[in-house]
Amino acid sequence: MKNNIYLFLGKCFLISLVLLSVSCNKEIIENNQQYPQLNPTNSDQLAGTWKPILLTTPGQFPLDVPAATGTSAYKAEINEIKSYQANITPEQKQRIQYWSAGGVLRWNEIMQALVAKHNRPPYQNQDGTYPAPSSANPFANPQFPFSNPPFAARAYAYVTAAQYDAMIATWYYKQFYNRSAPFVVDPSIQVLVPKSALPSYPSEDGVLAGVTVEILKLLFPTEIAFIQEKADEQKLYRIISGANVRSDVEAGAALGKKIAALFTAKASTDGAGAAIGNQTLWTQLETTAVGKGELPWKSLELPVRPPMLPLFGNVKSFLMSPDDMVANRPVPPPSTNSPQFLTELNDVKKYSKNATRENMRIVTFWADGVGTYTPPGHWNAIANAEFVQQNFSEVRWARNLALLNITMMDAAISCWDAKYYYFNPRPAQIDGSIKTLTGVPNFPAYVSGHSTFSGAASAFLSHIIPSKAAQFNAMANEASVSRLYGAIHFRSDCEKGLILGQTVSNFAINRAKTDGAE
Numbered sequence: 001m002k003n004n005i006y007l008f009l010g011k012c013f014l015i016s017l018v019l020l021s022v023s024c025n026k027e028i029i030e031n032n033q034q035y036p037q038l039n040p041t042n043s044d045q046l047a048g049t050w051k052p053i054l055l056t057t058p059g060q061f062p063l064d065v066p067a068a069t070g071t072s073a074y075k076a077e078i079n080e081i082k083s084y085q086a087n088i089t090p091e092q093k094q095r096i097q098y099w100s101a102g103g104v105l106r107w108n109e110i111m112q113a114l115v116a117k118h119n120r121p122p123y124q125n126q127d128g129t130y131p132a133p134s135s136a137n138p139f140a141n142p143q144f145p146f147s148n149p150p151f152a153a154r155a156y157a158y159v160t161a162a163q164y165d166a167m168i169a170t171w172y173y174k175q176f177y178n179r180s181a182p183f184v185v186d187p188s189i190q191v192l193v194p195k196s197a198l199p200s201y202p203s204e205d206g207v208l209a210g211v212t213v214e215i216l217k218l219l220f221p222t223e224i225a226f227i228q229e230k231a232d233e234q235k236l237y238r239i240i241s242g243a244n245v246r247s248d249v250e251a252g253a254a255l256g257k258k259i260a261a262l263f264t265a266k267a268s269t270d271g272a273g274a275a276i277g278n279q280t281l282w283t284q285l286e287t288t289a290v291g292k293g294e295l296p297w298k299s300l301e302l303p304v305r306p307p308m309l310p311l312f313g314n315v316k317s318f319l320m321s322p323d324d325m326v327a328n329r330p331v332p333p334p335s336t337n338s339p340q341f342l343t344e345l346n347d348v349k350k351y352s353k354n355a356t357r358e359n360m361r362i363v364t365f366w367a368d369g370v371g372t373y374t375p376p377g378h379w380n381a382i383a384n385a386e387f388v389q390q391n392f393s394e395v396r397w398a399r400n401l402a403l404l405n406i407t408m409m410d411a412a413i414s415c416w417d418a419k420y421y422y423f424n425p426r427p428a429q430i431d432g433s434i435k436t437l438t439g440v441p442n443f444p445a446y447v448s449g450h451s452t453f454s455g456a457a458s459a460f461l462s463h464i465i466p467s468k469a470a471q472f473n474a475m476a477n478e479a480s481v482s483r484l485y486g487a488i489h490f491r492s493d494c495e496k497g498l499i500l501g502q503t504v505s506n507f508a509i510n511r512a513k514t515d516g517a518e
Contacts, residue, residue, distance in 0.1 A: 028117055028226055031109045035101035039194035040393040044517075047395040048172030051515040052165040053318060053402065054262045058172035061258040063251060066177055066201045069185045077245035078186050084240040085190050092240050093192075099237045100193045103208040104163060104397040105388070108380055110230060111159055112373040114220050118147040119371055121305070121442075128303035132276060138221040145219065149449055150312045150412040152374040154272060155219045157402075157409035159212060161318060162263040164402035166211040166256045167204060167395040173255070174199040182245050192241040203244040204394050206252025207259075209234045214260030218267060270316040275309040282307060289423040295336040297425045297444040308443040313417025318406045319507040325417050328503050330496045333424050333446040344490040348427040352434045352487035359485040363437050366450065366482040370439065375450050375479070376408045379457035382475065386465060399517055404460050407508040411456035411501050412449070418500065419444040427487060438486040447497035448489045451480035455501025463509045476501075 048058050067073050084092075099106055122131050122142035131142055138144035145151055179201035183189045209231035216227045235253060238244040285307075289296035299305050313325065320328075334340040351359065368375045383404055387397055424446035428434045441449070458476035462469035480498050483489035512518060 028113050028223070031113065032098065033109075034097075035105070035388055037097075037100040037194055038102040038105075038394070039391070040396075041391050042393060042396075043196065043198055044171070044393045044395050045175070045198065046171075047168060047393070047399075047517070048170075048175055050168050050171075050395075050399065050517050051511075052168045053161045053406075054266065055165045055169065055259065058169050059176070061169065061255060063173050063177075063202060063255055066179045066247060066251065069180060074185075074245065074247075077247060078182055078189065080246060081182060081189055081239055081242050085192075085242065088240060092237075095233050096192050096237050096241050099205070099234050100241065101388075102394060102397060103205050103234060104160075104167075104394055104401060105384055106234075107159070107163070107208065107212050107230075108156075108384060108401060110227075111156060111216075112377045112380060114216070114223060115147040115152045115155065115377050116371060116373045118143070118145055118220065119152070119374060121146055121148070121370065124303055124305075130303075130305055135221070135273070143222050147374065148308055149368075149374045149376060149453070150275070150309050150315075150416055151272075153376040153405070153409045153412040153453070154270075154315065156376050156380060156405040157318065158219065158263055158267055159215050160398065160402040160405045162211050162215050162260055163208060164395075164398040165262070166207045166259045167398040169255060169259060170202055170204050170207045170252065171198075171395055173202055177201050179248075181243065183242050189242045191243065193243050196243070200244050201248045202252035202255055203235075203238050203248040204252065205234050205238045206244070206249035207256040208252075208394075209249075210253035210256025211260045212256070214257055215263055215267075218264050266316075272312070272315050275312040275315060276306075277310040279306075281310060285310060285420060285423050293335075293337065294423075295425050295430065297423050298429055299442055300426065300429060300440050301442055305442050307420075308441070309416060310420045310443075313413055313420060315413050317410050317413055319511060320410050320413070320504070324507070325414055328414060328500070329421065330418050330447055330500050333422055333490070333492055333496070336425065336430070340492075341490075344492060345427055345430055347491055348484065348487050348489075349431060349434050351485050352436065355437055355485070360437065362478055362482045363486040366479045367438050367486070368450070375453040376405070376412070376457075378479075379408065379453065379461075380405070382472075383457075383461060386461070386468065390465065396517065399515070400464050403508045403512055404457060404464075407456045407460045407505050408453050410504045410507060411452045414500055414504050415447055415449050415452040415497065416443075418447050419449075422446050424493075427490060434487050436487045438488060440488050445489055446493050447500055448480060448483050448493040449497070450483050451476075451489075451494045451497025452501040452504070454479040455498035456505045457501070459502045459505035460508050460512075463505075463512060 133142050133144035133146050178199045181200040183191045213231045235249045286296040426445045454476035458472040461472045480494040
């Protein structure tokens with residue numbers, strides 16, 4: 001079992017190396033890993049009845065009645081497919097191979113690349129202050145966003161949740177209008193992707209392109225040209241492949257855009273824009289910790305960098321209420337004046353001074369620092385590799401990734417709430433002889449973000465694929481202890497972070513049990 005785990009982790013590590021090169025080059029380099037064409041064992045025909053995230057009903061937004069397949073307009077669309085196929089280029093064949101692995105999968109990989117490119121903390125000004133990326137002026141220096149782990153968790157959640165609602169609406173309208181696929185209407189059409197028994201209107205790829213573009217434009221406004229290029233590719237591949245006529249695709253794109261508006265409206269009012277705080281807040285957090293008789297966290301960077309997103313714990317969740325956050329807040333960490341704190345400090349020092357080759361491998365593999373897709377992205381890569389093997393339909397892919405990422409967004413909110421509520425120091429701050437084996441994050445220690453993300457993700461994935469629960473738990477435990485091995489977290493940071501993540505995941509698991517998909 002252990003060998004299987006590390007073979008699997010190795011695949012994800014290769015992806016992370018690709019994404020690291022993305023950030024260093026300040027360009028987006030796509031992950032063109034080859035997958036089999038999506039040909040689900042179960043098309044989930046009744047997915048139009050599943051419970052959406054923000055839609056009130058699957059048919060909340062009207063979709064025009066499609067033209068009958070016997071009309072001249074439809075016949076012209078059939079001829080468009082034939083014309084493309086008669087003159088198909090090698091590049092178009094390559095795009096068909098790429099996108100036919102699944103739109104949800106490919107957009108998730110694109111997201112990972114975008115996060116990695118923008119996961120670069122701003123460099124200091126000449127006067128020793130630090131500029132902050134601004135969504136109001138995204139092309140200014142530094143460009144918006146800085147895709148730190150909380151921002152990334154939120155971004156993954158919004159994109160995948162919007163895709164899930166869009167897929168539910170798509171499956172609803174497919175059954176409602178029941179328009180046959182072009183290759184059914186005209187059997188002479190070549191089909192360059194696996195044939196689906198589902199009706200073709202609207203196109204799931206058209207809907208995915210429409211909804212995803214709108215959310216990504218909000219999250220990554222400096223990348224709009226690239227994002228639109230990918231959406232155009234996705235829409236065209238469906239036509240060239242013979243899977244959809246143009247009206248299937250364009251109707252889908254229009255529907256996706258309407259659904260995206262629900263999520264962009266939520267994003268504009270969820271409190272993330274105020275998460276950075278100000279000097280008055282930062283000083284108050286330190287003063288409060290001192291008032292409790294504790295040693296407060298301090299930035300170890302020179303010049304001193306403001307703490308990362310101290311108000312992210314106030315961001316509105318998809319599933320948890322503010323009262324839920326407080327009710328599930330971890331117990332206090334060991335007092336900085338306690339014998340247990342000293343014991344844990346010496347434990348960190350031991351790992352710092354006696355790093356084994358295996359410990360270094362673990363630290364490096366799970367680092368997920370600057371220039372990578374972050375810990376939430378790492379767990380998305382793990383989920384993708386597993387979901388490919390499960391052969392899920394597009395709507396089930398969307399559902400599972402949505403709930404996974406909502407879980408990790410809630411993990412980020414809950415973790416950051418605890419970090420700034422307790423404002424606990426890092427080991428190297430207390431003992432300058434401790435040499436860390438990875439970069440020291442610029443925010444308080446308790447609880448560990450890696451541990452919280454990993455506890456949440458592994459618990460939810462274990463619900464989706466119970467046969468892999470032991471494997472997922474082993475991954476989470478390794479990700480968690482990597483922060484102790486790296487000498488940037490105390491043991492209690494890691495252990496209580498895992499527990500918090502597992503607790504948070506129950507909100508998504510309970511929803512999954514009642515959303516109609518199981």
